[in-house]
Amino acid sequence: MTTDATSTTVTDEAVNSLAGTADPRLRELLTGLIRHLHAFARETRLTQEEWERAVSFLTATGQTCTDTRQEFILLSDVLGLSMLVETINGDRAPGATESTVLGPFHMTESPVRRLGENIDLVGGGEPCAVSGRVLSGDGTPLPGATIDVWQADGNGFYDVQRPDLQPPGNGRGLFTADAEGRFRFRTCVPSPYPIPTDGPVGDLLRATGRHPYRPAHIHFIASADGHAPVTTHIFVAGSDYLDSDAVFAVKPSLVQDFELTDDPSLARELGLPNPFRHARFDLVLERS
Amino acid sequence: MTTDATSTTVTDEAVNSLAGTADPRLRELLTGLIRHLHAFARETRLTQEEWERAVSFLTATGQTCTDTRQEFILLSDVLGLSMLVETINGDRAPGATESTVLGPFHMTESPVRRLGENIDLVGGGEPCAVSGRVLSGDGTPLPGATIDVWQADGNGFYDVQRPDLQPPGNGRGLFTADAEGRFRFRTCVPSPYPIPTDGPVGDLLRATGRHPYRPAHIHFIASADGHAPVTTHIFVAGSDYLDSDAVFAVKPSLVQDFELTDDPSLARELGLPNPFRHARFDLVLERS
Numbered sequence: 001m002t003t004d005a006t007s008t009t010v011t012d013e014a015v016n017s018l019a020g021t022a023d024p025r026l027r028e029l030l031t032g033l034i035r036h037l038h039a040f041a042r043e044t045r046l047t048q049e050e051w052e053r054a055v056s057f058l059t060a061t062g063q064t065c066t067d068t069r070q071e072f073i074l075l076s077d078v079l080g081l082s083m084l085v086e087t088i089n090g091d092r093a094p095g096a097t098e099s100t101v102l103g104p105f106h107m108t109e110s111p112v113r114r115l116g117e118n119i120d121l122v123g124g125g126e127p128c129a130v131s132g133r134v135l136s137g138d139g140t141p142l143p144g145a146t147i148d149v150w151q152a153d154g155n156g157f158y159d160v161q162r163p164d165l166q167p168p169g170n171g172r173g174l175f176t177a178d179a180e181g182r183f184r185f186r187t188c189v190p191s192p193y194p195i196p197t198d199g200p201v202g203d204l205l206r207a208t209g210r211h212p213y214r215p216a217h218i219h220f221i222a223s224a225d226g227h228a229p230v231t232t233h234i235f236v237a238g239s240d241y242l243d244s245d246a247v248f249a250v251k252p253s254l255v256q257d258f259e260l261t262d263d264p265s266l267a268r269e270l271g272l273p274n275p276f277r278h279a280r281f282d283l284v285l286e287r288s
Numbered sequence: 289m290t291t292d293a294t295s296t297t298v299t300d301e302a303v304n305s306l307a308g309t310a311d312p313r314l315r316e317l318l319t320g321l322i323r324h325l326h327a328f329a330r331e332t333r334l335t336q337e338e339w340e341r342a343v344s345f346l347t348a349t350g351q352t353c354t355d356t357r358q359e360f361i362l363l364s365d366v367l368g369l370s371m372l373v374e375t376i377n378g379d380r381a382p383g384a385t386e387s388t389v390l391g392p393f394h395m396t397e398s399p400v401r402r403l404g405e406n407i408d409l410v411g412g413g414e415p416c417a418v419s420g421r422v423l424s425g426d427g428t429p430l431p432g433a434t435i436d437v438w439q440a441d442g443n444g445f446y447d448v449q450r451p452d453l454q455p456p457g458n459g460r461g462l463f464t465a466d467a468e469g470r471f472r473f474r475t476c477v478p479s480p481y482p483i484p485t486d487g488p489v490g491d492l493l494r495a496t497g498r499h500p501y502r503p504a505h506i507h508f509i510a511s512a513d514g515h516a517p518v519t520t521h522i523f524v525a526g527s528d529y530l531d532s533d534a535v536f537a538v539k540p541s542l543v544q545d546f547e548l549t550d551d552p553s554l555a556r557e558l559g560l561p562n563p564f565r566h567a568r569f570d571l572v573l574e575r576s
Binding site for chain 1: 298299301302305306307308309310311314315316317318320321322324325326327328329330331332333334335336338339343346347348349350351353358360361364367368369370371372373374375376377495496497498532536
């Protein structure tokens with residue numbers, strides 16, 4: 001029973017109610033959650049009306065989620081929480097590829113594709129090549145490494161957002177590195193795009209005077225036997241919004257030139273017009 | 289751009305992104321939210337997998353909400369947040385009726401009823417009378433005050449939870465105090481009951497080894513012109529779970545005797561068998 005009306009009493013009661021939690025990690029997490037949530041309410045002197053608005057906001061956020069949309073991930077992204085969790089867990093050896101957020105659009109399985117294949121099935125922008133190697137921390141190539149790739153089309157939408165305009169798997173591919181650890185594929189140079197703004201997270205951005213744009217990027221998850229997988233992006237050098245990514249996910253080491261390349265024989269080999277833009281970088285994994 | 293991988297950088301970036309917020313209170317609330325949410329993640333070293341489970345839990349919580357069920361209020365209740373917000377905002381003059389949580393079941397309008405009417409439309413338990421006065425802080429009666437009442441039936445369910453067994457408005461009534469500020473109605477003595485455990489909040493209670501029960505209570509919102517309304521309960525003295533309410537809402541001043549009363553003429557007047565149980569208390573409002 002709350003024997004007096006002080007606000008710390010109910011916090012202690014709530015924390016003490018966790019005494020029977022079987023999993024000690026769950027107890028630790030919930031204790032921290034209750035203490036911070038209560039401290040937030042006390043420090044801001046949260047009103048009943050504000051609490052009701054928060055309940056409505058969270059309810060609408062949950063109800064905006066579908067099989068192809070994850071509004072809570074988007075909320076976590078725009079509050080910087082997703083990037084923080086990445087940073088906490090993403091300590092890597094110097095030289096290893098840095099991680100960044102998964103984002104809300106890795107929700108379908110990428111279609112298996114052959115090296116060199118075009119993931120841009122609709123001609124969504126300026127054609128380009130992306131290539132490089134998957135390496136271990138000591139520089140050893142990792143043959144058979146898998147590279148899962150996904151990106152928005154030239155209009156800034158992922159396939160799952162516009163099933164009316166894009167076939168499933170557009171902008172996505174699951175590649176396997178060759179015997180030298182090399183990967184390559186064709187696509188279009190990505191453009192900056194806004195995160196979805198027609199839900200509660202869009203309301204939040206408008207209320208805080210924030211733009212919804214992300215700088216141009218391609219998502220990657222690189223995996224290889226005996227190594228820790230890395231979830232990351234490459235960002236297009238010179239893109240707008242590199243300094244104000246709506247989800248705070250840019251790291252300087254992940255910004256890559258999409259260099260204008262004049263090489264007729266390579267263009268022929270890649271199946272691209274000459275000259276063409278070409279992003280070249282290695283993905284370096286740590287041994288697990 | 290996150291120029292290094294330290295976890296405080298992304299926190300500052302997220303807080304700084306709020307610089308264009310038009311409403312200073314919203315900026316204050318979101319700044320506090322981001323700082324506490326990030327501190328929670330840093331202190332617990334929240335993993336990606338735990339973050340994913342939290343996203344799934346919040347999504348399921350939102351998707352459990354319907355027109356007649358509010359799982360986020362329930363979550364706030366079992367974390368002690370609802371009671372904390374009540375406590376922060378419920379500072380009352382000595383002698384004024386203390387407030388407690390609204391709870392998730394005040395979601396339909398209570399039917400207007402005449403004083404003395406029975407709100408137990410299904411014969412759900414031991415019949416009783418509830419009566420008292422609505423008073424101002426100085427003891428002046430408040431004629432025309434409204435008393436909004438809601439309670440679970442003898443099986444522990446609100447009308448909205450069991451539309452198959454209870455007519456709409458069962459256990460609910462909106463009463464108007466008479467010329468002396470008096471109110472009275474008939475009902476059944478409430479029983480302890482479990483909060484709904486078939487959703488995400490039930491999973492949380494099971495994982496933390498907590499029982500879902502609330503001690504027996506009746507909800508009230510009392511309002512009168514020129515006074516601050518009070519949202520509160522009365523709890524049945526001697527009920528189980530007074531010391532371990534699943535939502536931490538018990539205050540000693542709100543516990544009331546449902547006294548066995550032997551008074552044949554009052555029983556006749558109230559339309560109850562003699563002897564009968566009778567809860568008598570005043571609701572005291574502060575001038576606004």
